[in-house]
Amino acid sequence: MNAHAVDAHDDHDHHGPDKGLMRWVRTTNHKDIGTLYLLFSLLMFFVGGAMALVIRAELFQPGLQFVDPNFFNQMTTMHALIMIFGVVMPAFVGLANWMLPIMVGAPDMALPRMNNFSFWILPFAATMLIGTLFVEGGGPAAGWTMYPPLVLQGGKSFPMLIFSVHLLGISSIMGAINIVATIMNLRAPGMTYMKMPLFVWTWFITAYLLIATMPVLAGAVTMLLTDKYFATSFFSAAGGGDPVMFQHIFWFFGHPEVYILILPAFGIVSQIIPTFARKPLFGYASMVYATASIAFLSFIVWAHHMFTVGMPVVGELFFMMATMLIAVPTGVKVFNWVSTMWRGSMTFETPMLFAIGFVIMFTIGGLSGLMLAMTPIDFQYHDTYFVVAHFHYVLVPGAVFSIVAAVYYWLPKWTGHMYDEKLGRLHFWLSTIFVNVLFWPQHYLGLAGMPRRIPDYAVQFADFNMISSIGAFGFGLSQLLFVVVVFKAIRGGQQATDQVWEGAEGLEWTLSSPPPYHSFSVQPEIK
Amino acid sequence: MEKKTSVVKLFMIPIVMFGFGYLMVPIYDVFCDITGINGKTGRVSASQAASLEKQQERTIKVEFTSTVNQDGSWDFAPDMPTMVVHPGEPYTTTFTARNKLDEQLISQSVPSVAPSKAAAHFNKTECFCFVEQKFAAFEERAMPLTFIIDPDIPEDVDIVTLSYTLFTKPHNG
Structure with missing residues (x-):
């Protein structure tokens, strides 16, 4: 079977990419498609980030300054949708496209044409989604969770929202099927499931x-x-239905979705930390089982998002207990990362800095999640800025930091050039300081009772909001540095070795930097 | 070959799960019906109701409340705010609704019972909520409701609240 996969590629006349713009439109090469995903995600990161800055500018002071409340609500809704479906998910799929084949020793993804299709749906879906802002009545403003009956009162944007969600969903389902098919069928001979790198596992x-x-x-x-x-x-x-049922169905998707946004991050950090600690990952098998347990538990905890809908106590107890149970496998992971670093010969290059930042700040977000898991406490925190602080801690210094770490880690492999280490470290420290200035005060705002998704607030919340907004602008501007570092590395810089990092292990480091357009046409043998 | 079959199998998962999303609708209804979680009340026939054991010594207070969803096109209220009843015996009361608009409207009332553990034992033989109610312009009308409380209702329940929310059917005629 593997021999067939190799043969299929050998009857091409040429082995390089097509010339010109059509290369990117027609490409079925996993590296090209990975690059497209990552660039798309980077672009959307700034679109979604600009929306976040509109929100934070409006919240800089109490009162209505810059935008009207309806537009504010459109910004919160669109910011969430774009960051989730346009930034974090495509970035992870892009990393998977680039790295999975060369990590498992495959010549390409299993279904290259579908791969092209699943990427090229995205720009259309994103255009339709962003296009809602320009139709009569403006964009969707009922929150990314799309709860009825409110969302049904949306204007012309409503069907566009639904269809773009459909398209984004189709794209990610196809991407996911491709990934499963690649992992199941194209691993190099000798690479058993329990020898796969953790990024592949997650x-x-x-x-x-x-x-x-x-x-x-x-x-x-x-x-x-x-x-x-x-x-x-x-x-x-009125017709015999129930709006609460939407919340059940939505969160049955929505909770596994939050693990879709974080499990690949766990994989990335599990690749990076051993490299720079120069020690093999502590507890490889437990990492795999912990990931699988988290995935299983994610299906039976959805109603913790809706403790206040009026559930019976038994239901609340079940969902509270099941949710808190997730802290166990997650704790296993955090302890494994710490144990990997314990007595390692650590160096602190930019990817490692972002990975350590991830471990610390993701854990902070995890702990505030544990607080929210407790039903009686959730009644107090529900729909406040405490929730906002919680999920931003797990998503920004969590998921986004892991993506940035992955980019720094593999950028020399992709481009063949070392990135500017000084700028990279500056990017890390600015991001880390500002992300905490941005989100830490939101915990206090939530505990003090400031509701989320509002354009104006009572004056007692003014100081913390001002601090938070300063952090937001600082964080947003710091990300421009990231763009500078990435494009500098693409254009030139010190030639990277094949190994790149002293302690790096895995098949991707056996290839040249940058790797050839078609790699592993003969699959390596894993001992 | 092997790759092809696994891809076909993989594509089956999203198709099945799409169906499962729709399957959650009836599952939700059945689950709420069995557990009474959603405050959904039971429905029994008159003959079933007649066969229940009457508990003259036990009394339960039934409170009635009403809400109109969203718009101001209706007046809607129970004619009796409370009743004291014996389990196993049928009682009839009425809710009065008035269409405040100069056009025909169709209403649908949705019941809910609190506490939820009482919901499964609160049965109705006849209720205006079973069907849509058509109202001519400015029509006012008392709508009947016959209920019977199951003698198996938990011992510690001595007050039951029956609430109706009146919705306007969006598609007239």
């Missing part, structure tokens, strides 16, 4: 989560669509 599990839950979201939004235009009553009480 993506393998994430891909299953994607395949299983994105269709549920597609179903839920389709029900919204038919409720609005085709007189069904899934969520309309």
